Amino acid sequence: MTGKPRYLLLHRALRNAGDYLIRVRATELIRDARPAADLAFGEAWRPLTGQYSDAELADFDAIVICGGPGLQGAMYPRLYPLMPLDHLRTPVLLLSMGSYFFPADARTISSIELDTSTLRFLRRVAALGLPISVRDELSERLVRRHGLGPVTMTGDVAWYRPEGPRRARLPAEIDSISYTPPANPIFFRDGLEVLHGLRRYLPGAHITVVFHRDPQPPFAAAAAEIGAETVTIAGSADGFEIHDRVAIHVGYRLHAHLYRLSGGGASYLLAEDSRGVGALETLGMVGVNPFTSRPNIAQRRLWASLPRLANPRRPLTRPIGVAVSRWLRMGSSTGPLIGQLDSDVRDGFARHRAVYERIKVTRARMAEVLEVLPT
Numbered sequence: 001m002t003g004k005p006r007y008l009l010l011h012r013a014l015r016n017a018g019d020y021l022i023r024v025r026a027t028e029l030i031r032d033a034r035p036a037a038d039l040a041f042g043e044a045w046r047p048l049t050g051q052y053s054d055a056e057l058a059d060f061d062a063i064v065i066c067g068g069p070g071l072q073g074a075m076y077p078r079l080y081p082l083m084p085l086d087h088l089r090t091p092v093l094l095l096s097m098g099s100y101f102f103p104a105d106a107r108t109i110s111s112i113e114l115d116t117s118t119l120r121f122l123r124r125v126a127a128l129g130l131p132i133s134v135r136d137e138l139s140e141r142l143v144r145r146h147g148l149g150p151v152t153m154t155g156d157v158a159w160y161r162p163e164g165p166r167r168a169r170l171p172a173e174i175d176s177i178s179y180t181p182p183a184n185p186i187f188f189r190d191g192l193e194v195l196h197g198l199r200r201y202l203p204g205a206h207i208t209v210v211f212h213r214d215p216q217p218p219f220a221a222a223a224a225e226i227g228a229e230t231v232t233i234a235g236s237a238d239g240f241e242i243h244d245r246v247a248i249h250v251g252y253r254l255h256a257h258l259y260r261l262s263g264g265g266a267s268y269l270l271a272e273d274s275r276g277v278g279a280l281e282t283l284g285m286v287g288v289n290p291f292t293s294r295p296n297i298a299q300r301r302l303w304a305s306l307p308r309l310a311n312p313r314r315p316l317t318r319p320i321g322v323a324v325s326r327w328l329r330m331g332s333s334t335g336p337l338i339g340q341l342d343s344d345v346r347d348g349f350a351r352h353r354a355v356y357e358r359i360k361v362t363r364a365r366m367a368e369v370l371e372v373l374p375t
């Protein structure tokens with residue numbers, strides 16, 4: 001025993017650069033709040049008993065699950081198996097937990113239900129004494145609707161930089177863009193349309209298409225067609241600095257958006273599920289929420305199955321996503337996006353300045369939650 005508090009931080013950083021950013025930023029925040037603490041790390045997708053001995057697990061003062069869209073069906077035990085709940089005695093902090101469901105229209109948001117195993121897990125977490133920290137207001141409503149708590153909307157760990165908020169670095173003109181394509185194949189056609197629309201709107205701008213996980217052939221081909229660069233940053237958080245070197249970010253990757261905002265830069269998020277909708281609702285509409293129509297039951301079931309049936313990372317299923325995206329669409333995001341760009345250049349990106357003020361408010365809430373970590 002060292003006499004110092006010991007925390008076990010669990011992450012899901014497998015390949016997606018955004019998951020690595022969550023791990024890095026969560027670690028920085030905890031080290032800032034508890035500089036004397038000893039930190040150990042574990043893989044959230046594996047049972048803890050396969051990673052640490054019983055004696056080692058008993059020696060931790062808290063287990064911190066670092067962010068991610070965990071509020072969904074089968075959160076426990078599929079996403080976070082940890083251990084049998086009757087063996088779980090160490091306080092657990094769910095830090096910046098978000099939701100994941102699709103489609104993310106108002107009807108789905110108001111009716112989504114967490115399954116019995118997940119509710120048992122969340123009630124056990126609450127009983128162990130630490131609050132539930134969520135990253136957006138949509139996730140906060142979901143937790144409260146199930147009668148769980150205490151819950152605090154702390155914001156996402158990714159929208160805080162360790163050195164604190166920077167002075168806004170907003171461009172006088174848009175001469176360079178980083179663009180992140182969608183992961184969900186139903187948005188492929190929309191995503192390609194946005195990419196071509198940016199080139200028409202800004203014919204002289206340097207565009208870099210950034211893949212956060214794996215290269216996506218339809219977008220690599222489109223990039224070559226319009227004279228854009230392509231970069232893959234999977235496997236770590238180091239590649240995020242590419243988003244610092246451009247005038248604006250536009251795209252579907254939530255953590256590219258949050259990374260840019262954390263540095264005082266301009267970014268436009270195109271939501272493809274509840275993760276993006278939650279961020280836009282919470283921080284401000286710097287981007288486009290396409291879930292404005294009310295889908296019928298058949299559409300909702302079909303849309304919900306598409307990410308699995310048309311996985312863009314598998315050669316056998318990728319063509320399904322490309323084909324489906326041509327006829328089953330949420331609605332074009334290009335017009336609303338270009339309208340925002342026009343407006344923001346004229347008024348000096350005023351809506352972004354409001355976002356930075358919102359981040360300052362939530363930073364204080366994050367500090368309050370981290371202060372309850374055992375010492």
